[in-house]
Every structure is written in structure tokens, then in C-alpha cells.
Amino acid sequence: MQVIYGINPLLEMILSDPTPLEKIVVADGRGGSELRKILRLADEYGIPVEIGGREKVEKLAPRQVHQGVAALCREHAYVTVDEVIANRHERSKHNLVVLLDGIADPQNLGSIIRTACCCGANGVIIPENRAASITASVAKASAGAVHHLPTAMVVNLARTIEYLKEKGFWIYGADAEAPMDIETPDYEGNVAVVMGSEGRGLRPLIRKKCDFLLAIPLRGRISSLNVSVAAGVILFSILRKWGS
Numbered sequence: 001m002q003v004i005y006g007i008n009p010l011l012e013m014i015l016s017d018p019t020p021l022e023k024i025v026v027a028d029g030r031g032g033s034e035l036r037k038i039l040r041l042a043d044e045y046g047i048p049v050e051i052g053g054r055e056k057v058e059k060l061a062p063r064q065v066h067q068g069v070a071a072l073c074r075e076h077a078y079v080t081v082d083e084v085i086a087n088r089h090e091r092s093k094h095n096l097v098v099l100l101d102g103i104a105d106p107q108n109l110g111s112i113i114r115t116a117c118c119c120g121a122n123g124v125i126i127p128e129n130r131a132a133s134i135t136a137s138v139a140k141a142s143a144g145a146v147h148h149l150p151t152a153m154v155v156n157l158a159r160t161i162e163y164l165k166e167k168g169f170w171i172y173g174a175d176a177e178a179p180m181d182i183e184t185p186d187y188e189g190n191v192a193v194v195m196g197s198e199g200r201g202l203r204p205l206i207r208k209k210c211d212f213l214l215a216i217p218l219r220g221r222i223s224s225l226n227v228s229v230a231a232g233v234i235l236f237s238i239l240r241k242w243g244s
Contacts, residue, residue, distance in 0.1 A: 002073050003136045005057075005066035007034045012144020013073070014038060018045040020074040027054040030068035038069070047071075061136065076134035079150040081160055084123035085167060087150050093242040095190040096121045097164065098235070101157055101206050102131045102197035103227065109134075110141025111228035112195065117145035119235040125152045125160060131197075161209040164192050173202050173210035174234060176224055182214045182234055187241045195231050 001022070004010050011034060013021065024042055026035065028051060042049050050056070060070040088095050098116045103109050109132045113124055132138060133153065139146045154160045161171055172185070173194040194210060196202035207213065216225060216233050225233070 005061035016147035027068035089120035178213035
């Protein structure tokens, strides 16, 4: 069982798919229009609501910014790679998929999912091992985007890249040392963007699987961006080239 906490993540989950929710717990005295909307939707969908002391919410989401509300829900439902491919945004010129090679920080994972959702990406693909999975912290960091953007979890990221190539995708890997900058490609056709882990970047095998390696031009004394920021810069560069 997972815990979803915070007003916006819970509201986004109810609006996108309320079926995994088992129970909502609200602290005494918590009010506001957004909470009233949550309670109205909970009544509409038959989701049990428990009103109690703040300690009940704290027990579900200890040491978290839960805003006085939390919910128990079934584990996040991952999709297949084919379902990600099929989820092309109606306003997108081409398919756009984001692959994450070992993102370990839940905040970074949530932020990247949020950005990918805002960019109209088909979905995100993450590895099963040595990486963050979709948890309550990720849902909170994504501002509820995990409930709108499908995520696939795969055993072998390298094989998944090969599969995407077979499906007509060009694979662009983010690499700070790459000679090509992000403004050079035209990004025509279906695009898959691969972001490496926070410390080591792309693994050597994954780097070899990419069709192109891209660097973000930087100035100043700091030589790298946070991976979630870098993902946003690259994704919006692609949208600009697509005329979006």
C-alpha cells in the first residue's frame, strides 16, 4: 500500500484515476476550497474519509509536508513500453519519450516527470534496479503529474533503447562532454531523450546505444546542471524545434 500526501497530488490523483484510493485521512481543522473539492469528489466516488487528529496524518506521512491530508492507495500501476509509445499527445508533432538511466533521487524523478508531462511527452521509462521508483515522495515532487503521465518500468534499459529504434525512434543522450550542443539537431521524427544519473551520467553501454549525444552550453564556474533542470532545458529545446 502506498501513501499519497498533500492537497495537489491527492486532488490530481482523484481527478485522473480515483480507483486505487482506499481511504483519505484529514486532520481536524483543515479547511479550504481545494480540500472541500477533494471531499466532494471522495463522496462522489465512494472513497472513505476519516477525520481525526493531526497525529493520524503524521503517522501516514511522517516528517513530510502533508498539508493535513493523506490517503492510502494501491501501488502505482506501471504501463508497458508499447503503452507509452501509444500515448502520443494530440498537439505533439512527433512521439516524445523520456528514458532515465538510474535517477536515484525521488525529487529529481518527480520533477522530470512533471516537466515531461508539461512538454506533452508520451511517457517516461525507468529501470527496475538501482533507481528511484514511483513513491509518495515522487508523486508529491511531480505535483501529481505521475497520475497523468504513464511510466513504464523495464528490466533492461539498453534493450528498451534497441526496441525504440525498431519502432522508429532517434535516441538522444544527454552528455556534458558531447561535442554537439542541444540546438544543433532538427529533432525531426520520433524522439527519445535519455538522461543519466545524478553522479555518473549515462552508463557506457547506454551512451553507446544513443544515436546522438548532446551537451547543454554552459557559462560560469559551475560545470553542470541538476539533472531535472537539464531535462527541462533539452525537452523545451525539442519543442521549440517542433514549433510548439
